[in-house]
Amino acid sequence: MRTREGNKEQAILEAAVKVFAESGYHAAKIHKIAELAGIATGSIYSYFQNKQQIILAIFDGVWRQLYQQIAVVEQSTEIPVIQKFDAIIDMVLDLFTEDKDRALVFVNEENHVMRDYPQEFTPYFEKFMVTGEEIVRQGIKEGKFTEGISIEILRTYLLGGIRSLLVAWATEPKKYPLSHVREDLKHFIRHGITRQQP
Amino acid sequence: MRTREGNKEQAILEAAVKVFAESGYHAAKIHKIAELAGIATGSIYSYFQNKQQIILAIFDGVWRQLYQQIAVVEQSTEIPVIQKFDAIIDMVLDLFTEDKDRALVFVNEENHVMRDYPQEFTPYFEKFMVTGEEIVRQGIKEGKFTEGISIEILRTYLLGGIRSLLVAWATEPKKYPLSHVREDLKHFIRHGITRQQP
DNA sequence: GCTATTTTTGAACCATGATTCATTATTCAA
């Protein structure tokens, strides 16, 4: 018998994130991922069925983490609703702080992955969304958020804005320092662009 | 001598938008674009150097239109700054109202096109951004917009939110009716989620 | 109608790169 040495699956995933971030999913070459992971090309296939399963696994990992965290926030009765949004921002930014490449893959590839393999896309995505909407509903109920707005539209808008900033930061960290992004983002979400009356 | 019949270049672009929207740039097949355009595969290449020039042409068209329109808005002394944002929203949504496919290509493919062919990407993109920032600066100067925020961050956030909503609408128009998207978007941009005091 | 010129055609070419699989290496249990 021969046993598997090391955590190759993890190594592959990490290598894949790097390569996908750099060249995009389609241009990414399996042999390059293998090289980066320090294994042979063929070995990839004893850990993943094929290329698409690799990217699906990456998204599963990200959304699983995000869902677990938003679930905690949602449940909390300590935090005022309005601050739950802050917590979500922090949580998303923190998740990617140490890993720009993951941020890039997360933002750049999601659209086509969801389109191309809708059946196999991680269920944590849906769960995350539902939970987020729950928070918004809570805020409206408490009279803290504007009523009459569409929750769907709000969440799509916010997520889009956040994503866009993630790419910007990951691509040009100097120009978009995370600390500023964090603060400005929280401000815009709460108050929009209109100046606050003193 | 033989003269070219019809506007094949236009036909190719329109077909390409459809095909890119449906399958994404990478999975899109040239022969399918040709078929849709009603010409032979090889003919594509007497109008465009290659596949990438086609998608670059699509982006050039969109950003040119957007730039021309934002330039008019920016110049206007009639419209109050705060309403210039409304005008921009209207202008973007109107541009895509008749063409969901163009919206999808615009949002889904831009990231990788800009990354893969940064040199050849339309100059109207930059021009649009600069003009947009000019409007924000104007708003801050007039004391209408919050000061102390990063214009770069703001514009990235807004654009991301808008794009995200465009895809949502183009993919599920029933769930995201353009009229609602339009109103809610304007509201969020101005006031964020916090409830307005009566 | 005829010819020169340009457009259009679409089958063939060819590069690319994901995936396979026969071979080799490694480990554990006996």
Place this chain on the structure above:
DNA sequence: TTGAATAATGAATCATGGTTCAAAAATAGC
């Protein structure tokens, strides 16, 4: 120490699809 049994290898396979190009078709001027 030996030999199943499984892991790892990477060269070969094979499908895909962008691009080319020789041939055919269409047009305008004569």
